[in-house]
Amino acid sequence: MTLRLKALAVHLLTATGAVLSMLAMLAAVEEEWSLMFLWLVVALVVDGIDGPLARRYQVKSNWPIYDGVLMDLIIDYLTYVFIPAYALFKSGLLPGWTGWIAIIVVVYGSVIYFADTRMKTKDNSFAGFPACWNMVVLVLFALKPQFEVTLAIVVALAVAMFLNLKFIHPVRTERWRAVSLPVALGWTFFAGWAAWVDFDPQSWAHWGLAATSLYLLLAGVAQQAIPERVRPAK
Numbered sequence: 001m002t003l004r005l006k007a008l009a010v011h012l013l014t015a016t017g018a019v020l021s022m023l024a025m026l027a028a029v030e031e032e033w034s035l036m037f038l039w040l041v042v043a044l045v046v047d048g049i050d051g052p053l054a055r056r057y058q059v060k061s062n063w064p065i066y067d068g069v070l071m072d073l074i075i076d077y078l079t080y081v082f083i084p085a086y087a088l089f090k091s092g093l094l095p096g097w098t099g100w101i102a103i104i105v106v107v108y109g110s111v112i113y114f115a116d117t118r119m120k121t122k123d124n125s126f127a128g129f130p131a132c133w134n135m136v137v138l139v140l141f142a143l144k145p146q147f148e149v150t151l152a153i154v155v156a157l158a159v160a161m162f163l164n165l166k167f168i169h170p171v172r173t174e175r176w177r178a179v180s181l182p183v184a185l186g187w188t189f190f191a192g193w194a195a196w197v198d199f200d201p202q203s204w205a206h207w208g209l210a211a212t213s214l215y216l217l218l219a220g221v222a223q224q225a226i227p228e229r230v231r232p233a234k
Contacts (some may be wrong), residue, residue, distance in 0.1 A: 003206040007054075007062035008143045014050045014068055016203060017043050017075035024083050033087060033141060037195040040134045041188060047072070048184075052171060073114055084137040088154070098151045105158040106133055113161045124172035125220055127161035135187070139213050142194045142206045166220035175223055180216075187212035 001009075024039035050072070059068050085106040089099045110131040113119060134170050136157060140150055168176070170184035188206035197203050 003057060004062045004166050005122060006057045007059040008066075009068045010053045010057055010059050011063060011068055011071065013053070014071050014075065014133070015044065017046055017072075017079060018227065020046065021075060021078040021083060024079065025086075025097045028083055028087050028090070031090065033091060034195045036083070036199045037138050037141065038192065040079055040083065040138070041192045041195065044134065045188060045193075047076065047079070048171065048188075052080060075113060077111065081107060081114075081131055084133040088133075088137050088140070091141070093144070093150055094147055094154075098147055099153055102151060102154045107126075109158045109161055121166060123175065124169055126167040126169060128167070129157045129164060130164055130167050130169075131161060133190070135213070136217075138191050138195070139209050142199050142203075142209055143201075145202070166224050167225070168216070168220040173220075175228060176219060180219060183212050187216060 007114040012050060018234065020039050020043040024036045024043065027033075027036035050068075054068050059066075085103045088094060089103045090104070093099075094102050104119075110133065113128065113131050116128075118127055119130070136153070140153070168180055170177070170180040186208060190205045190212060194200075194203055194209060197205070
């Protein structure tokens with residue numbers, strides 16, 4: 001296969017996220033939450049591998065007809081924001097007016113964040129919470145905190161999208177990547193298992209989800225607080 005065809009194949013792989021988002025939405029409409037999250041986890045895996053492949057096969061130069069960044073953003077808004085917000089509202093985790101507040105701040109704040117040209121930092125991390133509501137809502141489904149806690153988490157993270165806080169990209173942020181990447185893979189495994197067992201409250205996967213989520217949430221802030229050691233010139 002030529003390099004150009006490999007670049008095209010990466011675009012087509014990215015585009016499968018649209019199909020996965022539709023499958024997740026169909027499950028959500030039927031309130032089959034576990035199945036919805038399983039599709040979203042698969043979409044997350046695709047999103048995790050298409051970026052490195054796009055850089056490896058230089059899709060911008062080898063198949064510039066399609067804008068992979070735009071395609072990725074469209075799919076990410078569906079799978080990261082829109083569908084999880086719907087699930088948060090319809091599932092009853094946030095009853096009454098609290099559900100309305102949650103979906104408004106999530107979808108409105110996220111679309112503004114996605115359009116912000118400053119969302120990436122120099123080290124390929126994110127400036128502000130990167131609107132990973134698919135991950136947040138899945139953890140909320142698994143742990144089922146009181147609705148006051150759920151609402152506080154949603155509002156706090158919505159505000160954090162616009163604060164000067166750093167959030168790592170487990171693949172692209174080089175600092176601590178030897179830890180961050182395995183933690184992200186662990187989170188994906190725990191998330192898939194929790195959804196597979198229909199968020200059974202006795203599942204050990206919930207402990208793994210909580211631990212890995214805390215790392216992914218706080219690692220970037222920790223990097224801001226802990227100066228990186230400057231290596232002496234050879």
